[in-house]
Amino acid sequence: MSKKNLVLVDGSGFIFRAFHALPPMTRPDGTPVNAVFGFCNMLTRLLKEHTGTHLAVIFDAGRTTFRNAIDPRYKAQRPEPPAELIPQFALVREATRAFAVPAIELDGFEADDLIASYAEAMKAAGGEVIIVSSDKDLMQLLGNGVSMLDPIKSTAIGPAQVMEKFGVTPAQMIDAQALMGDSVDNVPGVAGIGPKGAAQLINEYGTLDAILAAASSGTMKPSKRRDALIAHAEDARISRRLVELRCNVALPCPIDDLAIAPHDDAVLHDFLDAQGFKSIKARLGLDGLARRHEERSAPPVAAVPVVTTSDAPFGPYETIDTEAALDRWIADIIATGFVAIDTETTDLNARRTRLVGISLATAPGRAAYLPLGHEAGEQLPRALVHARLAPILTDPAILKIFHNAKFDLHVLAAAALPDAAPFDDTMLISYALEAGAHGHGMDELSVLHLDHKPISYDEVTGTGRNRVSFSAVPVDRATAYAAEDADVTLRLWQWLRPRLREAKALTLYETMERGLVPVLLAMERAGIMVDRDDLVAMSDEFARRMDEIQRDIEQLVGHAFNLGSPKQLGEILFGEMKLQGGKRTKTGAWGTDAAALEELAEAGHELPRRILDWRQLQKLKSTYADALVTEIDIEDRRVHTSYAQAIAATGRLSSNDPNLQNIPIRTSEGARIRRAFIAAPGHALISADYSQIELRLLAHVADIPALKASFINNEDIHARTASEVFGVPMEGMDGATRRRAKAINFGIIYGISAFGLARQLGIDNGEAKRYIDAYFARYPEIRRYMNDTREFARTHGYVVTPFGRRCHVPGIADKNPARRGYAERQAINAPLQGGAADIIKRAMVRLPDAIAASGLDMRILLQVHDELLFEAPIDQAPAAAAVAREVMQQAAVLSVPLLVEAGIGANWSDAH
Structure with a gap:
């Protein structure tokens, strides 16, 4: 007789994991089903791949x-x-029964105790056990015929994996958990001891009792850890009783009754059909069964399958150039439930671009290219392709996977195809996971995660004068290149998406980064009107002033x-004029960058100051006054910038083509440029700007009572x-004193040094140092925050914003003191600048619904750091400003209030 093999699914654990791993989805009646879908996918795969004899799903019966x-x-x-998970508990149990699998639970015990008891009983009967879970609480059971399978990653977990992750054997996991505790479950453990410390103690002393005895008897060296062990010895003993699983619970269902049995096709079909799980029905071959229920009144939402990476080769790929091939691919996409x-x-x-072709992928190595332009x-008619693809793009039961979805959605819309929904974006998934650690371009991620270097664009189109348009590339070469991109995108999705929950970045990605894409799409499509004549006049004005400055300089x-x-400027400054402080570059020329000129100007030299004035006007003239004229769309007379989401390590958006985020804020020239940005006829612009948001975040994260009170x-x-700081009364304070305090307040955020403050205020280094010392003496919490943040960054390689975004700081361990110091200043500022970026993104995601609910005809046009710019009819502008202010101020709950200042005007300068 063959050996029995029992598979035990940790149903309760998997429900929560699937719920947080998959995007929200509902069935036709509005009931949430994302956890149910993940569970059904997992069970489908288990039943297909499992070669054992027995199977059961174990649930928690209650919380007590x-x-x-x-x-x-x-x-x-x-x-x-x-709330969205509660109705899914019963549905998962119903799903289990529909698959003809026993669903077992028992009052007074957790699912883990039942799993332990069934495992012990099966071992006693000479069988083997596979536990489908990744819960560390179950790892104490591993060995002697018991193994685990991670249901999301489809990877095996055994004693070796436990040792690698926790540094102890499965048998030692009980004592390790007793020391570590578990804050989620209120298992107290011993304060200050984590996985690493627990492993060290167990490997040195053997057991929890021996560790506690060594601590209390004095044989353990004096330390904070020893003191904690003595103080929390009873907590550790209680914790051991809490984490140790019961292996002798009376089995609610005999093992023989868990033998795998075939399911009833009709029962399973009806259950899956009611949930809208078309892709699972197709994989199980249940599509052909007649429905016992009436047609659904609404389509199901997207079903996101649980998938794993693959060693499938990259290519060869198919060219879709016949209607039959296209129909075959459409059917494959529908059956799969997702497509890259x-x-x-x-x-x-x-x-400005034109669509040349579309590539599709439904599995690793299974991709195709659909040439259109x-x-x-041979190419299919665009009308035919649009008719076939449009339903796929809008089908809520099919997940569309992109890399940089915003670009592709722009392109598809320009080709008269509908916006794709729902969708995932591998670029933004990567960014949510590791902002600042590396770039997030597809090719770079492919090398990093898949160990595969894709075909480059240059290889296909050539370079320099030999470059050809992609439309001129032969279709066979285009297929190899384009289909590979879709294949890589799919594999990146399979690899990266499960990591979101592990890194606690799922909410950041789904509600903020992915949620922002349709908002940015609408903003980029809207653009903003500019006054061409005013730009031309501004260019002439800047040119005249540059001529005047040039004459003064000469x-x-x-x-x-x-x-x-x-080169000429350097020779004049340090050769002819013999100014001190000049430094030569690697090429031997004198350095004349902005920093060098500012240092000379602060030393009292007039020429460097005038050169800086001339350069500033030259930059503004070329970057804005001249360049914006060429950026005006001939159809709507508006300028359309593009926002990049995955660049800045702090989460800030960047603007390009044209860049509208670097217009000077506090200068008359900056105001002059903003004046050229105007409202459409009959409309007004509304500027809504967070007031001192980074200082407010500093007061919040550093917990500074005095600043919070202010x-x-x-x-x-x-x-x-x-x-x-200066000991002067607030009443009647002069402007110079207030400006010094303002410089310190904002400088501290960026880690300003005494030297930097001295240069900014025009004082000597000693006085600047006294100011900073007095500041830290009054606000010691800031010094503590800075020290703690630097230490955290050195330990982890990243810092975290108040909203969970990890901002990586690659240079934090650099051996070069200057580079390391710069990285430390980045680390101190990143939680504040990143927190501000998170807050305004949260507001932007919420604004479309608030605007729709208000009934106002307002739209978001621009985002510039802490400011949002809106357009609305003149008579609606005050109400629009109120909506903007309300949503932005409620975007986050801090220990200090958020304040938004809003202005209304015919142009951006007047509104700002």
Whole structure:
């Protein structure tokens, strides 16, 4: 007789994991089903791949068990399940029965105790056990015929994996958990001891009892850890009783009754059909069964399958050039429930480009290219392709996977195809996981995660004068390149998406980064109107002023020279004028960058200051006054910038083509440029700007009572700081004193040094140092925050914003002191700048619904760091400003209030 093999599914654990791993989805009646879908997918795969004899799914019967009698605190503080998950508990049990699998639970015991008891009983009967879970609480059972299978990653977990992760054997996991505790379940453990410390103690002393005895007897060396062990010895013993699983629970269902039995096709079909799980029905071959229910009144939402990476080869790929091939691929996409999509175009500018082809992938190694706009080769009519693809793009039961979805959605819309929904974006998934650690381009991620270097664009189109448009690339070469992109995108999705929950980045990705894509799409499509005539006049104005400055400079020097030549300028400054402090670059030329000129200007030299003035006007003239004229769309007379989401390590958006985020804020020239951005006829612009948001975040994250009190009482924070640090009364304070405090307040955020503050305020280094020392003496919490943040960054390689975004700081361990110091300043600022970026993104995601609910005809046009710019009819502008202010101020709950200042005007300058 063959050996029995029992598979035990940790149903309760998997429900929560699937719920958080998969995006929200509902069935036709509105009931949430994402956890149910993940569970059904997992069970389908198990039944297909499992070659054993017995199977059961084990659930928790309730929240109260025998452990609550051991310690009433146990799981007492666990929050209630999310509202969207509650109705899915019963549905998962119904799903289990529909698959003809026993669903087992027992009052007074947790699912883990039942799993342990069934495992013990099967071992006693000479059988083997596979536990489908990744819960560390079950790892104590591993060995001697018991193994685990991670249901999300489809990877095996055995004693070796436990040792690798926790540094102990499965048999030692009980004592290790007793030391570590578990804050989620209110298992107290020993304060200050984590996985690493627990492993060290167990490997040195053997058992929990031996560890506690060594601590209390004095044989353990004196240390904080020893003191903690003595103080929390009883907590450790209680914790051991809480984490140790019962292996002798009376089995609610005999093992023989768990033998795998075939399911009833009709019962399973009806259950899957009621949930809208078309892809699972197709995989099980149940599509052909007649429905016993009426047609659904609404389509199901997207079903996101649980998938794993693959060693399938990259290519060869198929070219879709016949209607039959297209129909076959459409059927495959519908059956699979997801598809990776990439577009090929004539230009990287989404507004100017033309669609040349679309690539599709439904499995690793299974990808194809659909040519549409090549100059030669067999291609299907666009009308036919659009008719077939449009339903796929809008089908809520099919997940569309992109890399940089915003670009592809622009391209598809320009080709008269509908916006794809729902979708995932592998670029944004990577960014949510590891902002600042590396780039997030597809090719870079492919090398990093898949160990595969994709075909480059240059290889296909050529370079320089030999480059051809993608439309001129032969279809066979285009297929190899384009289909590979879709294949890589799919594999990246399989690899990266499960990591979101592990890194606690799932909410950040789903509700913020992915949720922002349709908002940015609408903003980029809207654009903003500019006054062409005013730009031309501005260009002339800047040119006249540059000429005046040039004449002044030539008088100072005594002869004419090319102001745009760094070489000539260096020879004049350090050769002819013999100014001190010059430094030569690697090429041997004198350094004349902005920092060098600013240092000379602060030393009292007039020429460097005038050169800086000239350069500033030259940059503004070329970057804005001249360049914006060429960026005006001939159809709507508006400028359409593009926002990049996955660049800045802090989560900030960046603007390009044109860049509208670097317009000077506090200068008259910056105001002059903003004046050229105007409202459409009959409309007004509304500027809504967070007030001192990074200082407010500093008060919040560093927990500074004095600063928090100032913000809560709506005081002048800079006057308050001046009063606290310099000992002067707030009443009648002069502007210079307040400006010094303001410089310190904002400089501290960026890790300003005494040297930097001295240069900024025009004082000597000693005085600047006294200011900073007085500041830290009054606000010691800031020094503590800075030290703690630097230490955290050195330990982990990243810092975390108040909203869970990890901002990686690669140079934090650099051996070069200057580079390391720069990285440390980045680390200190990143939680604040990143927190501000998170807050305004949260507001942007919420605004469309708030605008729709208000009934106002307002739209978001621009985002510039802490400011949002809106457009609305003139008579609706005050109400629009109120909506903007309300949503932005409620975007986050801090220990200090968020304040938004809103202005209305005919142009951006007046509204700002």
